[in-house]
Structures are given as structure tokens and as C-alpha cells.
Amino acid sequence: MHKFILPVFLIITIQTHAQLYVLDLEKYLSPEEATRVDSMLAGFHKRTGKVVLMSTDSLNIKEPSYKSNLFSRYYPDSTSNERVMMLVLSRKNQLVQITMSRNLLPFFTDQKITEMIFAGAPALQARRREEGVTTILRKVMEALEAL
Numbered sequence: 001m002h003k004f005i006l007p008v009f010l011i012i013t014i015q016t017h018a019q020l021y022v023l024d025l026e027k028y029l030s031p032e033e034a035t036r037v038d039s040m041l042a043g044f045h046k047r048t049g050k051v052v053l054m055s056t057d058s059l060n061i062k063e064p065s066y067k068s069n070l071f072s073r074y075y076p077d078s079t080s081n082e083r084v085m086m087l088v089l090s091r092k093n094q095l096v097q098i099t100m101s102r103n104l105l106p107f108f109t110d111q112k113i114t115e116m117i118f119a120g121a122p123a124l125q126a127r128r129r130e131e132g133v134t135t136i137l138r139k140v141m142e143a144l145e146a147l
Contacts, residue, residue: 021045026056026091033130041137050144052137053086083147085140087133096124098140107147116140 021041022034029037041052084101098113116139124132 021053023055028056028089028091029129029133037130037133037137040134044141048145051082051084052140052144053084054133054137055086056089083144085144087136087140108143112143116143
């Protein structure tokens with residue numbers, strides 16, 4: 001009788017969370033913070049069908065082409081009826097702004113957008129980045145849910 005010994009290999013896979021809603025090119029948030037924010041935004045999208053994104057970049061994000069290129073990365077179909085809002089931050093450019101898909105423009109005044117940003121400004125100024133970002137994003141989500 002022959003005995004065969006088969007080696008047993010233990011394969012461990014580490015599943016990384018692919019961030020779909022946070023594009024943090026400036027590494028504004030720690031990886032753990034970015035994952036938490038991404039999970040919050042993913043849950044919102046799943047629950048409401050509306051999309052909120054966050055992006056940081058050291059490029060000149062003031063340029064209209066930057067925002068349109070970023071939107072087309074997520075939504076290449078320009079005829080999409082998706083309701084999308086995006087928080088765009090840049091440490092290098094010292095800028096925080098909210099941009100949105102065209103179908104949302106009639107619903108949001110400059111004052112309303114400024115109020116959403118100012119809600120998180122104290123935390124951002126105190127370098128509590130996740131808190132500031134999350135506060136702003138929650139205001140954005142509340143506004144989208146109210147539509």
C-alpha cells in the first residue's frame with residue numbers, strides 16, 4: 001500500500017477595500033479614515049441611489065475642466081440623470097468646494113453650498129480632517145435626501 005502525502009497550503013488573502021467614493025490623491029485622510037468615509041458614502045448610495053463623492057488633489061481644482069474630467073471619470077455618460085455631488089478639497093490650493101451634476105444646480109444656491117462647507121470648517125481648521133470632511137458630507141447627504 002502506498003501512502004501519498006499531499007502538502008496542504010494555507011492560503012490567506014487580504015481583501016482590500018477598493019475605494020469607490022473617495023479619491024484622495026493628496027493623502028488628506030489616513031487610509032483608515034478614507035475607508036470609513038468611503039463606507040459612509042457607499043451606504044448612502046445603496047440606501048438612496050444618490051451619489052456623494054470626495055476628492056482631494058494638488059492640481060488646480062479651480063479649473064472647470066478639472067471638475068468635468070473628474071465627473072466623467074465616475075459618470076462617462078453625460079446624459080445620465082444621476083444626482084451626484086462632490087466635495088473637492090486641496091491643501092496645496094487651500095480650497096474647499098462642492099460641485100454637482102447639472103440636474104442638481106436648480107436646487108442649490110451658493111449660500112446653501114457655503115453653509116454646508118462652513119459646517120465642517122472649524123474641524124478642518126483645527127486639523128481634525130475626518131471630522132470636518134464627514135460633517136460637510138453629512139450636510140450634503142441631508143440636502144440630497146430632502147430633494
